[in-house]
Amino acid sequence: MLEIKNLHVKLEDEEKQILKGVDLKVEAGKVHAIMGPNGSGKSTLSYVLSGRDGYEVTEGSAELEGEDILEMEPEERAAAGMFLAFQYPVEIPGVGNMTFLRTAVNAQHKARGEEELSASDFLKEVRAKAKTLKIDAEMLKRPVNVGFSGGEKKRNEILQMAMLEPKLCILDETDSGLDVDAMKLVAEGVNALRDEGRGFLVITHYQRLLDHIKPDVVHILAGGRIVKTGGPELALEVENNGYAGILAEEA
C-alpha cells in the first residue's frame, strides 16, 4: 500500500534536516502506529506525505500502490487515496461544512473519472455516517470547523475520512485534545473503517489511543529515523518505560 524508502526531509527555509532516512511499509488491511517523542519528525512525516508546502525531500521515495506520490499535488494525492486527519483541523469561515464535503467528494470522483454522487444520494450518505459519529445536522450546516469543540473537530475529520473512503489514512495525533469519551467515539469511527483494502498510519504520543485503535505494528520514530519496530507490546513498553528507556536501549 504505502512504501517509504530512505526518506530524507529538510525544512525548505532553513538548513534543518528533520527526517533522516525513514523506511516504512504499510500493508493494506493493517494498522501501523508511529510513536515518538516531541520533535522526532512525526508530524513532518504526515505533512510530507500529504503534500504540504515548506518541506523539501532531499533523498528517498514514497509510493502509494506503486505510484510516486512525492511529485503529486495535494489534491492528486487525495484522489490517489491518501487522507490525512489533521492534528489541528483548519477553520474555514464562510464555507459550509456540507458544501465542503460535497465539493471534496465530487472533486475526487471527477479526478478518478467516476460519476458524481447525486445530491440526494450524497445527503443520505452524509446523514447516515454523521449519525454514527454523533454529528448533528446543525454541525453539518455550520462553516467548516468554526466554533467546533476539539472533539467535534476530530469527529469531523473522521466523517470526512468516511465520506472520502481513502486507501491510506494517516491520523496525526488524533487523540490530542480529546477526553476519554470523545476518544472512544473517534476510535469507533476509525475502527468502523478498518478494512482489508485500507491501510492506516496512526501517529501518536501516547499509548492510550492504541487501546482503542489496536495496531498491528508499532514503530518508534526518534531523531528522524525509525529506531525500533515491534508489535502492540512495544506501545506498552513506551507507556511503562518512556521513550528515554527505549532510546537508551537502542543507542
Added chain:
Amino acid sequence: MALPEVKQSATEARLSALTLPESGCLKAARQAALSRVQTMGLPSRRDEYWKYTKPDTLVQADAPKAAVFHADEVPMFNAFERLNIVFVDGVFDAEASDDLELEGLTIDRIEDICCKDIHWAKDLYGVLEARGQTPVERPLAALNTAFASDGVAIRVTGKVSKPLNFTYVHSDENSDAILHHVIRVESGAEVTVLENGPAASRFNKCMEIDIADGGTMHLVRAQGRDHERRAATHLFARLGTESVFKSFTLTVNGVLTRNEAVIELTGDDAVAHIAGACVGDGDFHHDDTVFITHDAVNCESRQVFKKVLRNGATGVFQGKILVKEGAQKTDGYQISQSLLLDDDSQFLAKPELEIYADDVACSHGSTSGAIDEEGLFYLRSRGVPHAEATDLMTLAFLAEAVDEIEDAEIAADIVSRLEGWLARRR
C-alpha cells in the same frame, strides 16, 4: 473663497458641455445645485476626499469611450417576480419596461414631477443632496441634481408585493448618462429596489431616499461589468424613527467606480446597513465612500465591505461614522476587508469615527490579506483542486458581505454572478 485656477477651469470646461434641462418647478432646485457646483468646483486630485481616487475622467467634459460588453448570460434578478424599469444609456425605455403600476406605490418620471404637481418629490429633489454637502463636499452629486436628464420619483405607501428592478443598459460606447431618482417611503411602507447594469460609458447617478417613521427599504444593486465603464454614484438616505434601510452593492469589473453613501439617522431606533462586495481584475479601481451620521437615540448602523483584488486592481474604502451630541445608545459597526490575490493589487482604507456622545458602542476594523494558505491546503488535501479551492476561499471571504442581503433568492443571484466571475478566471 475663489477656487484654484485649475479647478475653476476644469469645472467650467465640464459645465460648458452641459445644458440645464427645462424643468419648470425643479428649475430652482437645479439652479441652486448649479451654483453649489460653481462654488465648490468639481473634484480634483488635490482634494483630500479624492486622495485615493483620481476624479479626472469623471470630471472631464467628454466621457471616455467604453466598449459595450456583450454577455451571453441570464440577466440579473431574472428568476423572480419584479417590476422592470429600463434605462438605455440613461434614457427611460418605456417599451422595455413594465407598466409602471403596482399596488402600494406610484412611479413617475422626474420630467413629470411638475406637470403632475407631485409635491413630495418637489420637496425632496436636491434636498438630501444639499444636506449631504456638509461637512464634506460632494460636487458630482450637485452636478447630478443640476443636470440629471432622467430618473424617477417613487412614492411607497404600502407593503409592495414585488421588487422594483432597474436595469441600466449600456449600448453606446460614448454615452454619458446622468440619472437622478427620488424615493419616499411613507410611514410603515416597505419596498425592495434592485438595480443592475453598467448604464453608460460614464454614469453619474444620484438617489435620494427619504424614509418616514417605521418605513423599510432594501436596495440591492449589481453594477454592470463592462470593463471600461466609469461610474460615480451617490446614495443619500434620511431615516426616520424605527425605519430601516439596508443596501448591498456588488461591483464586478468596471475601470472606475466611486460609490458614495451618505446616511442620516434622524429618528430614534432607526437601522441602516450598508454593504458591498467587489471583485476586480487588472485595470479596476473601486472606491466605497460612506458617511453615516447618527443624530438620534438608539440607532444602529453597520458597514460591511469586502473587496477581492488581483492583477494590480485597486480598492478604496473611506468610511466614517459621525455620532452627534445627544445620539446616545448608538451602535455603530464598520468593517472593510480586502483579499489581495497577488502582490500587485492594493487596498487603501480610511476608517473614521467621530463621536460627540458618551454612551455609544462603535467599532471599526480594516484588514488586507492574502488567501489563507492553511485553509487552502486543507481543502486541497481533501481532493479539491487548487483553482476550485481558491474560489471557495474567495467566496467564503465575500460571504460576510453577501450575508447582509436578507432575501435568499436575491443573495443566490449575487453569488451565482460571483461564481461566474471566478469561473471565467480559472
